[in-house]
Amino acid sequence: MSSVPSQNQRVLSGMRPTGHLHLGHYHGVLKNWVELQHSYECLFFVADWHALTTHYEDPGDIAGHGWDMVIDWLAAGVDPGSATLFLQSRVPEHAELHLLLGMLTPLGWLERVPSYKDQQEKLKEHDLATYGFLGYPLLQSADILIYRAGHVPVGEDQVSHVELTREIARRFNHFYGREVDFEQNAERAIHKMGKKNARLYRDLRRRYQEQGDEDALDVARALLESQQNISVGDRERLFGYLDGSAKVILPEPQPLLTAAPKMPGLDGQKMSKSYNNTISLREDPDAVAKKVRTMPTDPARVRRSDPGNPEKCPVWPLHQVYSDESTREWVWEGCTTAGIGCLECKQCVVDSVLEELAPMRERAREYEDDPGQVRAILSEGTEAARDMARDTLEEVRRVMGLVQR
Ligand code: TRP
Ligand code: SF4
Numbered sequence: 001m002s003s004v005p006s007q008n009q010r011v012l013s014g015m016r017p018t019g020h021l022h023l024g025h026y027h028g029v030l031k032n033w034v035e036l037q038h039s040y041e042c043l044f045f046v047a048d049w050h051a052l053t054t055h056y057e058d059p060g061d062i063a064g065h066g067w068d069m070v071i072d073w074l075a076a077g078v079d080p081g082s083a084t085l086f087l088q089s090r091v092p093e094h095a096e097l098h099l100l101l102g103m104l105t106p107l108g109w110l111e112r113v114p115s116y117k118d119q120q121e122k123l124k125e126h127d128l129a130t131y132g133f134l135g136y137p138l139l140q141s142a143d144i145l146i147y148r149a150g151h152v153p154v155g156e157d158q159v160s161h162v163e164l165t166r167e168i169a170r171r172f173n174h175f176y177g178r179e180v181d182f183e184q185n186a187e188r189a190i191h192k193m194g195k196k197n198a199r200l201y202r203d204l205r206r207r208y209q210e211q212g213d214e215d216a217l218d219v220a221r222a223l224l225e226s227q228q229n230i231s232v233g234d235r236e237r238l239f240g241y242l243d244g245s246a247k248v249i250l251p252e253p254q255p256l257l258t259a260a261p262k263m264p265g266l267d268g269q270k271m272s273k274s275y276n277n278t279i280s281l282r283e284d285p286d287a288v289a290k291k292v293r294t295m296p297t298d299p300a301r302v303r304r305s306d307p308g309n310p311e312k313c314p315v316w317p318l319h320q321v322y323s324d325e326s327t328r329e330w331v332w333e334g335c336t337t338a339g340i341g342c343l344e345c346k347q348c349v350v351d352s353v354l355e356e357l358a359p360m361r362e363r364a365r366e367y368e369d370d371p372g373q374v375r376a377i378l379s380e381g382t383e384a385a386r387d388m389a390r391d392t393l394e395e396v397r398r399v400m401g402l403v404q405r
Contacts, residue, residue, distance in 0.1 A: 004048060009225075011040040011256070012149035014047035014088065014140075017066035021076075023353070024263040024271035026360075027321065030076040033083070042083040043147055043385060046070060049088050049095075049139060053132045071374060072281050075364035088383035093389035098135070098142040099101075100396060101174035104171055113137045114160050136143065141165035142261055145172075145250045148390045152255040162255040164263050171249040176399035177236070177246030181293055186241040189234035192225055205242050217242060232395065249399055264323065266295050268314030268330050285354055292318075297342045298335075307338040315346055324343045324351035 013033065019028070036042055046066040052059055066087060073085065088094055110116065115137070120128045140161045144152055145168070151342050152162050179185060201223060207216035224230075224238050239248040262270045265277030272278070279288055294333045295315055298308035310316035327348055334340030365394055367374050397403050 009147045011151045012043045013153045014045045016047045018063040020280045021072040022280045027263040034077040037083040046087045071367045075360040080377040086385045090382045097146045110379045137161040151256045165250040169252045186237045264317035308335045318349045327359045
């Protein structure tokens with residue numbers, strides 16, 4: 001159980017605009033998003049500014065790649081009726097929060113984020129000794145904190161960015177969540193909840209503070225979430241009062257680690273555009289069949305009559321993803337005894353992939369044929385996101401002393 005404020009059940013995640021997505025994205029990320037949207041309030045956005053942090057010299061068609069990516073999200077089943085979809089650069093509030101957070105972010109924190117040096121090494125062809133690249137994870141923090149998101153679905157490589165976000169939030173609350181009469185104000189706020197809820201809040205707070213009861217903390221937070229008749233400020237106070245520190249203006253998010261089953265590519269390596277071993281979500285059926293049929297197999301199976309070893313064949317990992325147990329037994333048996341041919345074996349995979357992709361291709365076509373619909377989804381999403389972002393920013397400006405009386 002979490003021991004830090006996760007103020008709400010809001011989920012936020014972003015993706016850099018890479019253009020057409022492939023099965024690796026689907027199995028690694030999108031399937032997860034599609035599930036999350038049923039249980040959480042979800043915000044998903046195209047991190048187009050982030051694309052510029054590494055590719056500023058030759059940005060290419062960032063907008064076009066973002067467009068294709070959004071169509072793939074929709075094709076994969078992300079539902080604009082339940083999730084909010086938008087483009088980062090259309091919500092300039094992210095940039096203002098980024099600037100303001102920059103004021104309190106120690107340089108060392110950014111320099112120590114592992115991806116800073118790693119990516120500089122990896123992307124040698126780009127000069128990443130830039131201000132924008134150093135600020136990459138802080139921009140990401142602003143993306144998250146501006147929505148006060150509780151959960152951030154990310155892959156392993158991004159966990160350190162969420163960790164930085166938590167540290168920044170803590171530092172922010174420490175500086176700006178202080179009030180002269182914090183305790184008194186908190187007590188007054190408790191009172192406003194009504195007798196019954198006030199008693200419950202006090203009881204939960206005591207259980208957490210005296211006994212470290214994390215469940216009590218979670219219940220207390222849920223209680224605060226459900227309060228209709230207290231102000232935002234009072235809610236922040238009472239969140240902070242639970243562990244006695246200060247007002248929680250920016251809640252600390254939790255990473256929601258995507259247990260990414262590494263999607264195998266056509267050559268046995270992980271599926272990735274840079275290995276040129278992908279099947280895209282809108283891949284033409286003939287191309288899918290061809291790509292799978294021309295996959296390398298166990299080199300020991302030169303002739304149909306030579307038995308093979310699935311462990312030495314890149315087709316086998318695809319069966320792990322797509323085939324049920326009895327099919328996998330059939331493959332194992334047939335391969336090791338030369339009972340089946342490789343084309344037969346591969347056809348199973350082809351059929352499964354095509355079955356998975358068929359509804360996606362159909363949905364994608366609908367959106368391709370009606371770009372106005374995609375534009376409408378994005379502009380509605382942007383409006384909704386901006387409303388939330390403005391709320392947070394107003395509070396941030398106020399506590400940082402920027403609002404005129
Ligand atoms: N950096 C993330 C990636 O490369 C993309 C991203 C940008 C993001 N802002 C975010 C992810 C906020 C989660 C939350 O995948
Ligand atoms: Fe690979 Fe299947 Fe051929 Fe065996 S039968 S080598 S698992 S493609």
